Amino acid sequence: MKKVKLTGRIVTPDDPGYEQARTNNNLNNPKYPRVIVFCQDTKDVINALNWARENNEPFRIRSGRHSYENYSLLNKGLVIDISDMNDIQLNLQEMTVKIEAGANLGSVYRVLGEQGVTIPAGTESSVGVVGLTLGGGIGMLSRPFGLTCDNLIEIEMVGVSGHEGATVIQANRHKNSDLLWASCGGGGGNFGIVTALTFKLHPINDVAIFSITWGWEDFERAFDAWQKWAPYTDERLTSQIELKSKEIGEIVAQGEFVGSASELKKLLRPLRKTGAPRNVWIKEVPYLKAVEFFDIPSGNQPALRKRSGSFIERPFPHAAIVQMKEFLAKPPNRNTTIWQQSLGGAVGQVAPNRTAYYYRNALMAQEYNTSWKKPKEEEKNIRWVENVRRALSPYTTGDYVNFPDRFIKDWLTAYYGRNIRRLREVKSKYDPLNVFHFPQSIPPNRKWL
Missing domain, CATH: 3.30.465.10 (Uridine Diphospho-n-acetylenolpyruvylglucosamine Reductase; domain 3)
Structure with missing residues (x-):
């Protein structure tokens, strides 16, 4: 019987491009595959899969390199990378x-x-x-x-x-x-x-975007106003809020509205009247400019990171908001944040069992983020994320499968619910x-x- 051969662009540890080829977005928990095959077409994918099975070689599948827990990499074994297939x-x-x-x-x-x-x-x-x-x-x-x-x-x-x-x-x-x-x-x-x-x-054509920044002193008021507004406002408007560390001292709400800047200005009244915003702007821009604005260059760069998340089905009580503030007052580093995005709208109009994505009733998705510079800082950063997740768990449910966390014990239920x-x-x-x-x-x- 004819043996299967790997086809496509093949990279091994002896090749000069190996370091770049094996590096994912998350540098934490590094992995060293034996072979990486960059498939150029479906035939290459079939050959790679058949080769792995014929040779009893463990393998992983990779595309954008953003697996938070590096599940798209492995030590030894084969990585089947499809990123060159991008037509x-x-x-x-x-x-x-x-x-x-x-x-x-x-x-x-x-x-x-x-x-x-x-x-x-x-x-x-x-x-x-x-x-x-x-x-x-x-x-x-x-x-x-x-x-x-x-x-x-x-x-x-x-x-x-x-x-x-x-x-x-x-x-x-x-x-x-x-x-x-x-x-x-x-x-x-x-x-x-x-x-x-x-x-x-x-x-899609022109859209309106906004940004509102508050100081640390408005933490509780700003978050509470945003959470009671964002999932319930006009369905054409999706927004996010980022709660930054006390050292940076900023709470930033931003969003995108499929409509005009004048309409958006009216919709934003509840936020603009909350506390004492330091910076407020609203712009109407071509859609691709909005894409550019929301892109996070630092998120596209490999770094030592830890992330986890959850869903929020009822607005946070004051006690939960205070807990977030306390965690961000004593973070492992200044770049630590808690982030939320509004859901509802079209997302909530689909029944939880209509697709595998279960959390249709969530008002918000939530993410806990930290990144650090030196490997020795890993433990305290990971501990901070896990402590935040546990502390907020009475007020949250599940986790988004695209924010995987290897420390979640009942992860099957956390990701997929019923x-x-x-x-x-x-x-x-x-x-x-x-x-x-x-x-x-x-x-x-x-x-x-």
């Missing part, structure tokens, strides 16, 4: 776009925005569209247009359903619809290697042998062979 095919007549799974958000927004259309997705330009979508996909257009996965029409995936070789599977509303359901919030890397995604498009049962059924059907596994992957129902 974008627009069909303006049908108002759809087919995107190869290696494309990042920056290139997707640029290609679509130049044609006056878009999909709702995240903010950091180097994030891969596939990982974002498979986990759900929240961003600055979530409230008017839904999650990224709510706009997903079809996927193409290289999978393995038994002992045979890898095959290409299509999933849409009419064919393998259970796999499409699972791909809308069931997390990346669980069922196979997604190679292409087809989305419905939304027309949808985990059906997700395990889909896993058992499309990957009964548990070929696609990593420390927090969905297990099949029955013991694999």
Whole structure:
């Protein structure tokens, strides 16, 4: 029998480009793969998967390199990287776009925005569209247009359903619809290697954006005003708030409105009248300028980081706001933040079991962030994040699968809520042998062979 060969751009530890090739966005917990294959097409993906199985080689799948816990890397083993597969095919007549799974958000927004259309997705330009979508996909257009996965029409995936070789599977509303359901919030890397995604498009033109900054003295008032306003205001408006450390001493609310600056100014009245804002501005800009504004260059740069998160289904009581303030008054470093984004709107108009993304009733998504410079600072930073998560847990629920945290004990329920049962059924059907596994992957129902 003819042995399978790896095809595509192959990088090993002996190659000069290995360090760059193995480096993810999170430098914490570094990994050193034996081989990294940058697939150029679906055939390369099939060959890589068959090669890994034939050689009994553990593997991981990677696209945008933003896995918070570096689950897209491993020591020794093979990394199947699809980032070179990044073609974008627009069909303006049908108002759809087919995107190869290696494309990042920056290139997707640029290609679509130049044609006056878009999909709702995240903010950091180097994030891969596939990982974002498979986990759900929240961003600055979530409230008017839904999650990224709510706009997903079809996927193409290289999978393995038994002992045979890898095959290409299509999933849409009419064919393998259970796999499409699972791909809308069931997390990346669980069922196979997604190679292409087809989305419905939304027309977009100029949008209005805003930024309001308060000082530390307005911490409680500013957050409380924002949380009681952001999930309930006009559905065309999505916003975020970042609570910074006491040393920096800023609370910053920002957002994007699919409408005019004059309308936005009226909608912002509750925030503008809260406390004593230091800086308030509202602008009407071309859509791509808004994309640029919300991009976070530091988030696209590799760094030592720890992140975790949760969902908020009821506004925080005063005691919870005070706890956040206390944690940010004594952080492990000045760059530590707590971040929230408003949900509701189109996100909440879908039933929790309609897609694998479960937390449809959440008012907000929340993230705890820290980054540091020296490896010896790791322990205190990780401890801070875990302490915040535990302290706020009486007021929060679950966690967004795209904010994975290896310290969450009941992570299956935290990520997927009541949808985990059906997700395990889909896993058992499309990957009964548990070929696609990593420390927090969905297990099949029955013991694999």
